[in-house]
Amino acid sequence: MSQLILLNKPYGVICQFSEHPKHPTLKSCIDLPGVYPAGRLDTDSEGLLLLTDDGALQHRIADPRWKLxxxxxxxxxxxxxxxxxxxxxxxxxxxxxxxxxxxxxxxxxxxxxxxxxxxxxxxxxxxxxxxxxxxxxxxxxxxxxxxxxxxxxxxxxxxxxGPWRLEDLPPGEHRVLAVDLADLPGGRQAMTRAKVGRTPPRSSGHRQTMSSPTSRRRKP
Structure with missing residues (x-):
């Protein structure tokens, strides 16, 4: 099982762990060793950001062929x-x-x-x-x-x-899940590629329930 971290990224936080001259970084929200973002979220956007310590899972989430x-x-x-x-x-x-x-x-x-x-x-x-x-x-x-x-x-x-939702996670807080890559669409192919040539997750310079509102549907 792989570790998947769901983070509610606050407004103004840049999606990297290395220091930035103008913006707080992910280090201000999370301090777990060996995890890396699986995808990005703009500095002026908020909400769900996925991180993982598993290179194959990171690749599966970010791969355009299996875009969630x-x-x-x-x-x-x-x-x-x-x-x-x-x-x-x-x-x-x-x-x-x-x-x-x-x-x-x-x-x-x-x-x-x-x-x-x-x-x-x-x-x-x-x-x-x-x-x-x-x-x-x-x-x-x-x-x-x-x-x-x-x-x-x-x-x-x-x-x-994909299947992961922010729910009631407060800004700056995170939740850790155990995920089996093989259970995801395309997961077994990702596992095969990882076995052929294991590569670490792409580094960003760090080594280391909200309820849905009632909708107003568009008129036909």
Whole structure:
């Protein structure tokens, strides 16, 4: 069994263990030896980040061929129209690539911890929440998607990666699970590759239940 760590990464924390001149690092949240991030989360985004001490499991989670769906709760500026939601679902041309189809729905404002610093609102413009599920994870993808359709992101919280959910984990806290790589789709192939040539997890410079809100479904 491999060790999988679920961390609720706070806003402003950069996804690395090595010191950074401007931002606190993962070391401020977790101090377990030999663990490394399996994927990334932008510094100005919050929520679920996976870490592990197993290189094969890290590869399985991050491998594009077995990309796990990622679920985000996104606070956007503006009132989303059906056309804007349909555009997000169909795929958005971001210039350097076109996003794959996504699952999008409206949400009632979820019960979340206060963000520090608070989100800056414009009193003259309404804000709304969306749930967006994507199967890829390009740099700042969700923010770029919502901006492209005219709904700038104000706050972005990742609440799930594949079968793992943030639930009621407080910001800066973590939960440790025992995971069998063979139980995951593609896990046995990952184990075979690991046996052929074992490589350590990619280092980032360190050696070492939140309830779902009621949704407002899009009108047909």
């Amino acid at each position: 769906p990622k679920t985000y709760w996104v606070q956007v500026e503006g009132e989303p129209s059906d056309a804007q939601l349909a555009a997000l679902e169909a795929g958005v041309d971001l210039g350097d690539f076109v996003t794959k189809p996504a699952t999008v729905r409206r949400l009632n404002p979820p019960s979340l911890w206060p963000r520090n610093p608070p989100v800056r609102f414009r009193k003259s413009v309404p804000d709304n929440w969306l749930e967006i599920v994507i199967s890829e994870g390009k740099n700042r993808q969700v923010r770029r998607m919502t901006a492209k359709v005219g709904l700038p992101t104000l706050r972005l919280v990742r609440v799930a990666i």
